[in-house]
Amino acid sequence: MENGTKPATPHIAMLATPGMGHLIPMAELAKLLVTKHGFTATLMTFASTASKTQQAFLSSLPSSISALSLPAVSLSDLPPDSEIETLMSVEAVRLIPDITSALKELKTRHTVVGFVADLFGADTFDAAHDAGLRPYLFFPTNLLTLSLLLHLPEIDVNLTCDFKELEEPVKLPGCVPLPGTEILAPLQDQSKECYKWMVHHGKKYCEAEAILVNSFDEIEPDAAKILRQHEPGRPPVYPIGPLIQTGSTVDKAGGSECLDWLDKQPANSVLYVSFGSGGTLTKEQMDELAYGLESSGQRFLWVVRSPSNAGDGSSNYYDAESKKDPFTFLPEGFRERTKERGMVVSSWVPQIKVLAHETTGGYVCHCGWNSTLETVVHGVPIIAWPLFAEQKQNAVMLSEGAGIALRLERRGDGVVEREEIERKVRALMEGEEGKRVRRKVAELKETAAEWMKEGGAACQSLSEVVAMWKKGGGCCNGC
16 A cells, blocks of 8 residues: 555456446456455446446446446547447557546555456556556456467468468367357458457457456366466466356346246246347348247247348447337237247346246357356357357357357358248257257356355456455556
């Protein structure tokens, strides 16, 4: 401590880059530090995502976690077709002076023991250094993606074509082989700014004092074994997951209605269909999905959003609410024909409660990592339907590696046809393939519970990092 006026309680400063998929696990990490280790925390967010949904979420956090919305920065000079990854990266760089000032101010009131930024905030490590703090990386997705990004600068030097043009799959140490077409979406075109940013982030990650990852060994055992080993020039890696959203969120219309409907269905009979907080389908794909669900004859609960013509399905990334009534885009008569065995809900359901419900027997999932961990924790098998970001390579890992998902085949233009949807839905809910993945996800459910319990492996990993912070490992000058 610099003087005797600051409280001795250790304080951690944290930065979540845009997207509820980044904010939620970061907030869960903050909750663990508060409740299990006696910390207080400040959670910084970007002005570009100051939505009602985000504000309600931040307001629901414990009082020991303070929210700090950073000033707005202009991105109007960027091309209008800039990818999400570019927008987040540039915003982070332009916020470095403000983050530096915020960290210095926090140090006047708290015993700040470290600064934690997530995967698109690595440039803000510079702010931590300027404020006399050591930076740490929180990686909200899996070890596969972390391994790819850590190896990316080296891969980039030797890459002679785009990933999608590679004839052989990409083989990372301890990871399932990845076809080039399934590699992280922003890496698919070397000429784009988002590709250059991802290479830059991969280099910048090595400046972290340590990397905390929201995953656990059993879901990617070989990758975990390798990344847990000391490697010169690479920060130590600590798997601390699965961190999933805990506690109640703000009530929204439709939540209790869908749960009441689930209460009336047989056990393990309902297929839950949702594409995450930011995912959307085209109108054509919505039609194919609707007809596929209808012809499958299975019960379903479908969270519908207004369609988008965005090729990668990410048009709702910054705001999860549908702008128009999504029901008007469903095929004519669909709701009436399926009302006895299906329920369609607009934009949102209490997903944790749906996955925990005994009647939920499968999940058509976009393979975003938060949703993936939620379904694993509750033991629900997956039909993988990735849309953007790292979701395609997650789908490969979940099906070929972890063995808890069935993958959908797509047409040449990327559309999943109704016949394929019907086949995979029947296979998951009735077939031998479904039994196989159901057994595997049940095993991972048990392992995840063991990992997260008091004294479990995840708690031990986090305790090691906490010990580092409490010994002064978060301050460059002893604070």
